[in-house]
Amino acid sequence: MDLHPSGALYWREQAALVVGDLHFEKASSYHRSGQFLPPYDTAETLRRLAEALTCFAPQRLILLGDVFHDGAAWERMAQADRDRLSRIVDAVETIWVEGNHDAHFVPPGQTSHAVYRLGGITFRHIMEEAGDVPEISAHYHPAAVIRHRGARLRRACFVCTQHRLLLPAFGAFTGGLDVCDAALAAFHGRETQLYLLGSKAVFAAPQGLAAG
Amino acid sequence: MIVFAPTGAGKTLAGFLPSFLDIADRGSDGTLHTLYISPLKALAVDVHRNIAAPIEALDLPVTFETRTGDTPSSRRQRQKTKPPDFLMTTPESLALLLSYEDASAYFAGLRYIVIDELHAFFDNKRGDLLALGLARLATLAPAAVRVGLSATIDKLDAARSWLCRDGGQIVTVPQAVPPQIDILQTDNRIPWSGHMARHALPELYAAISDARMSVVFVNTRAQAEFIFQQLWQLNDRNLRIAVHHGSLERELRRKVEARMAAGGLDCVVATSSLDLGLDWADVDLVIQVGAPKGVSRLLQRVGRANHRLDEPSRAILLPTNRFEYLECVAAQAEIADHNLDGAAFRQGGYDVLAQHLFGVACSGPFFADALFAEIVTAAPYADMTRAQFDEILAFVTNGGYALQAYPQYNRLATLKDGSIVLREARMARQYRMNIGTIVESPMMKVKLRNRTLGSIEENFVVNLSPGDTFLFGGQVLTFEGITNAAVMVSRGKGGEAQIPSYGGGRLPLSSNLSTAVRRLIGSRSDWQELPEQISDWLRLHDDRSTLPDNTTLLVEIFPHRGRYHTVIYSFAGRNANQTLGFLLLRRMKRKGLRPLGFSMTDYALSVWSLTPPEDVGPLLDPDIMVDDFEEWLQDTPLLKRLFRDAAIISGLVERRHPGQVKTGRQILFSSDLIYDVLRRHEPDHILLQAVRRDAMQGLIDAGRLADTLHQLHGNIVCRRLDMISPMAVPLILQITRENIIRSDEDDDLLHDLEEEVIRAANVESIH
Numbered sequence: 001m002d003l004h005p006s007g008a009l010y011w012r013e014q015a016a017l018v019v020g021d022l023h024f025e026k027a028s029s030y031h032r033s034g035q036f037l038p039p040y041d042t043a044e045t046l047r048r049l050a051e052a053l054t055c056f057a058p059q060r061l062i063l064l065g066d067v068f069h070d071g072a073a074w075e076r077m078a079q080a081d082r083d084r085l086s087r088i089v090d091a092v093e094t095i096w097v098e099g100n101h102d103a104h105f106v107p108p109g110q111t112s113h114a115v116y117r118l119g120g121i122t123f124r125h126i127m128e129e130a131g132d133v134p135e136i137s138a139h140y141h142p143a144a145v146i147r148h149r150g151a152r153l154r155r156a157c158f159v160c161t162q163h164r165l166l167l168p169a170f171g172a173f174t175g176g177l178d179v180c181d182a183a184l185a186a187f188h189g190r191e192t193q194l195y196l197l198g199s200k201a202v203f204a205a206p207q208g209l210a211a212g
Numbered sequence: 213m214i215v216f217a218p219t220g221a222g223k224t225l226a227g228f229l230p231s232f233l234d235i236a237d238r239g240s241d242g243t244l245h246t247l248y249i250s251p252l253k254a255l256a257v258d259v260h261r262n263i264a265a266p267i268e269a270l271d272l273p274v275t276f277e278t279r280t281g282d283t284p285s286s287r288r289q290r291q292k293t294k295p296p297d298f299l300m301t302t303p304e305s306l307a308l309l310l311s312y313e314d315a316s317a318y319f320a321g322l323r324y325i326v327i328d329e330l331h332a333f334f335d336n337k338r339g340d341l342l343a344l345g346l347a348r349l350a351t352l353a354p355a356a357v358r359v360g361l362s363a364t365i366d367k368l369d370a371a372r373s374w375l376c377r378d379g380g381q382i383v384t385v386p387q388a389v390p391p392q393i394d395i396l397q398t399d400n401r402i403p404w405s406g407h408m409a410r411h412a413l414p415e416l417y418a419a420i421s422d423a424r425m426s427v428v429f430v431n432t433r434a435q436a437e438f439i440f441q442q443l444w445q446l447n448d449r450n451l452r453i454a455v456h457h458g459s460l461e462r463e464l465r466r467k468v469e470a471r472m473a474a475g476g477l478d479c480v481v482a483t484s485s486l487d488l489g490l491d492w493a494d495v496d497l498v499i500q501v502g503a504p505k506g507v508s509r510l511l512q513r514v515g516r517a518n519h520r521l522d523e524p525s526r527a528i529l530l531p532t533n534r535f536e537y538l539e540c541v542a543a544q545a546e547i548a549d550h551n552l553d554g555a556a557f558r559q560g561g562y563d564v565l566a567q568h569l570f571g572v573a574c575s576g577p578f579f580a581d582a583l584f585a586e587i588v589t590a591a592p593y594a595d596m597t598r599a600q601f602d603e604i605l606a607f608v609t610n611g612g613y614a615l616q617a618y619p620q621y622n623r624l625a626t627l628k629d630g631s632i633v634l635r636e637a638r639m640a641r642q643y644r645m646n647i648g649t650i651v652e653s654p655m656m657k658v659k660l661r662n663r664t665l666g667s668i669e670e671n672f673v674v675n676l677s678p679g680d681t682f683l684f685g686g687q688v689l690t691f692e693g694i695t696n697a698a699v700m701v702s703r704g705k706g707g708e709a710q711i712p713s714y715g716g717g718r719l720p721l722s723s724n725l726s727t728a729v730r731r732l733i734g735s736r737s738d739w740q741e742l743p744e745q746i747s748d749w750l751r752l753h754d755d756r757s758t759l760p761d762n763t764t765l766l767v768e769i770f771p772h773r774g775r776y777h778t779v780i781y782s783f784a785g786r787n788a789n790q791t792l793g794f795l796l797l798r799r800m801k802r803k804g805l806r807p808l809g810f811s812m813t814d815y816a817l818s819v820w821s822l823t824p825p826e827d828v829g830p831l832l833d834p835d836i837m838v839d840d841f842e843e844w845l846q847d848t849p850l851l852k853r854l855f856r857d858a859a860i861i862s863g864l865v866e867r868r869h870p871g872q873v874k875t876g877r878q879i880l881f882s883s884d885l886i887y888d889v890l891r892r893h894e895p896d897h898i899l900l901q902a903v904r905r906d907a908m909q910g911l912i913d914a915g916r917l918a919d920t921l922h923q924l925h926g927n928i929v930c931r932r933l934d935m936i937s938p939m940a941v942p943l944i945l946q947i948t949r950e951n952i953i954r955s956d957e958d959d960d961l962l963h964d965l966e967e968e969v970i971r972a973a974n975v976e977s978i979h
Contacts, residue, residue, distance in 0.1 A: 031621040034639050036611025036864070038886060040893035078615060172889055175882065 003202040007168040010050040020064030020138025021169035025073035036148040042081045044172035061092045063127030065099025097124045129186050132163050139168040143176025144194050158195040213359045217385035219515030229327040241435040243321030244295040250328040253280040256300040282304040303342040304648045313570040322353035330360035335556040337649035340564040343590035364459045364508040366552040374591040385698035391514045391525040405942035409532045417446040420479045423497035429513045431502045433457045437683040440481040456482040461666040480893045498899035503536040506722035507546045508553045543730035553722040560592030562902035569608045574640040577631040601899045646867045651857040657698045676949045720785030721814035753938040757931045765924035767828045770933040776824035781816045782921045787913035795840045818943040828930050834921040852887050854903045859883040
């Protein structure tokens with residue numbers, strides 16, 4: 001499998017590109033409360049998605065939940081962004097997996113899955129902690145901190161164990177949850193491998209970073 | 213009116229005299245009569261204490277109270293409904309009072325506005341906020357008279373037009389006795405570089421032992437911590453020595469202030485937290501450790517000693533390295549000649565105006581035309597165009613983006629009569645939580661078991677690992693970990709501590725003092741006042757290279773450890789030198805010289821490269837401020853850093869308050885992400901313009917750099933040397949300690965880290 005610095009995962013055998021937590025229209029969801037964040041996160045996330053699609057030219061696109069920041073996000077999207085998204089999902093076979101932010105919501109004409117299985121792997125938004133069926137999920141927006149020569153760097157990351165793979169959030173304005181957080185206790189072990197998103201490449205982190 | 217008088221002349225009292233007379237005449241009418249505004253909370257408290265005596269002696273029927281961020285909320289509530297006659301406050305608290313719906317009634321009876329330490333407001337965003345507040349007050353209380361007080365203003369006319377609406381008087385009280393300023397003498401070697409004064413600590417201790425009560429002023433908190441600790445190690449006479457700086461717990465600071473006032477201390481080591489006009493009881497000696505950086509600033513500090521007009525203030529300067537020694541001698545001469553620094557007046561920040569406009573909306577409906585007319589009466593905004601104003605108003609209304617869809621969520625709404633109102637009252641609460649222009653790195657409480665010792669920058673803490681030791685509040689502490697958003701520490705077991713390196717707060721050398729330093733270097737007859745080791749150092753430099761002076765720009769090129777150093781003696785101050793360093797990196801890279809990095813001081817800049825430049829003329833052509841500058845500005849992380857502040861001041865993102873715990877899922881937005889996205893999708897957005905403007909005036913210091921390059925371009929003296937020159941030594945020594953590339957170029961650091969990660973994990977990058 002290929003890990004892309006945008007946070008996308010490409011599964012070569014199945015020609016499938018997987019992205020999670022796009023959180024379209026996150027900025028505009030704050031406008032209601034009077035916090036006018038720049039409403040360009042959707043356009044930016046779409047731009048990155050188009051880049052990743054150009055890079056791998058997949059046949060399938062698996063959207064791993066929380067594509068929309070909330071149920072009304074589709075309505076708020078600028079027409080141009082809606083059109084761009086429609087063109088993308090029409091061009092490849094697109095699988096919509098439900099998230100917790102956008103549960104049951106997909107754009108008109110699309111259908112969603114709570115869980116999706118492909119080639120022996122289970123795709124769902126929030127991981128199932130037990131079981132040894134290989135599973136790829138999103139939801140936690142994992143990020144890790146590295147200290148280096150007195151400086152500190154925080155980066156979104158892929159989190160990987162024998163049977164589980166967590167994707168970083170793909171959306172432009174999505175924050176991160178530290179891999180050391182108790183919510184990710186299932187990953188606190190020496191065998192966990194982190195892959196940090198650099199600006200142009202993905203880097204394997206030294207082991208032992210994901211500790212409780 | 214401006215009262216310009218030396219420290220100790222009683223100008224604070226003079227500032228209140230018109231108020232005393234007026235209220236004695238007319239009596240109190242139960243509304244606010246006089247507003248006293250100072251840049252420091254502590255000063256407001258101090259003045260409150262000091263006017264009590266005359267008020268009691270004159271038996272004036274007045275009530276007087278302070279109001280700052282520290283005032284208990286019960287008293288603040290009461291002050292809202294039942295104001296005192298005299299209120300002592302800060303620009304932030306004034307902004308808060310102005311944002312209440314009853315502001316116009318509250319201030320309607322105001323007669324006098326006394327602004328202390330007026331000079332402290334000319335060159336920063338707090339001054340912008342105050343100027344806007346004064347413009348507002350002029351509308352609410354047109355009869356109120358403004359009185360500005362200062363001991364250190366150079367351009368009195370410019371200061372007058374900043375403060376006064378029409379004309380205005382200047383009352384000048386001449387200095388009766390000039391201050392007596394000496395430089396601390398030591399037989400030890402004066403270091404080439406460094407700032408910790410290790411070479412003269414016993415002499416420093418002797419000086420404070422001889423004084424009745426002394427204040428040792430330092431430039432950074434790290435210096436304060438270090439010197440305080442070292443003095444205690446030398447303290448065999450059991451002097452009562454305390455430390456005072458901004459990150460100590462408020463209670464601890466108040467305790468130190470109270471003990472000083474009561475004569476219960478022999479010496480206080482302090483940063484600028486004690487800079488401004490506090491009338492400390494009986495200080496008879498001020499010691500300045502490190503470079504004064506500016507004549508006015510030094511004079512201000514020296515004025516802390518001896519408040520009697522007929523006796524000189526006594527001060528001792530302790531330069532911590534050789535360039536600082538020159539700076540101290542130059543400053544002595546400038547003070548003797550009454551040659552003060554020109555105050556730098558600034559163009560008002562757009563982010564501050566955005567904050568102010570929202571505050572006005574919180575206080576009630578307004579008309580855009582009238583508000584614009586009011587804003588341009590504030591000196592920092594005098595040049596503002598209506599188009600700029602409208603853009604900022606649009607930003608306050610709905611973010612002011614080119615892409616805009618939901619007018620129903622606008623923060624402001626325009627009514628039929630054209631007046632503009634706040635759409636929802638609850639937004640006023642949000643505004644009031646965010647007032648102010650000072651954005652510090654988020655602070656974390658430092659706790660020793662259950663006791664809070666103070667707060668420390670989060671940026672410092674994130675670099676600590678459990679077991680690391682650092683100096684704080686004069687003691688060595690061991691970092692244990694972070695619990696409930698507090699830094700847990702235990703007492704360290706002696707030994708060397710890793711000293712906190714607090715960022716920021718480093719002032720660049722003033723142009724005035726910079727000229728004086730170069731004059732001193734160029735004038736051999738004045739060298740006799742220098743200790744032998746310093747004049748020998750200059751002579752040696754003259755033998756090996758050339759002395760820099762006021763009319764030429766000295767550039768040296770020499771090999772050192774496999775690299776070529778190009779050293780430029782610009783004397784333009786650290787900010788301008790830093791900008792020039794970044795620009796030269798670009799230009800040299802393009803010319804194939806393979807530059808690797810640079811280091812700078814206030815005086816000079818060294819860029820090192822694998823190939824030496826052939827001809828430095830084209831390299832330093834002033835056109836570097838056009839093409840290379842524009843390119844560099846596009847992606848400098850310096851702007852990203854300024855954007856963090858502007859995003860908070862303008863109200864785009866909410867301020868984080870001390871003790872506020874982040875929830876597991878980050879609710880707070882990273883302003884860095886916002887900056888990147890905004891820059892790509894709307895590069896001309898008003899907030900990006902705001903950041904550019906700020907950068908040009910401060911951090912980047914573009915004006916000063918351009919001036920320097922233009923003045924000296926035809927007069928470059930380039931010396932090619934076989935080895936490092938005596939004056940370049942401090943720069944080269946600095947490289948090992950403080951690599952500017954690493955601390956300022958996030959991208960380079962990232963790259964370095966990524967490589968390290970690859971090496972550590974022994975894997976290739978994966979695509």
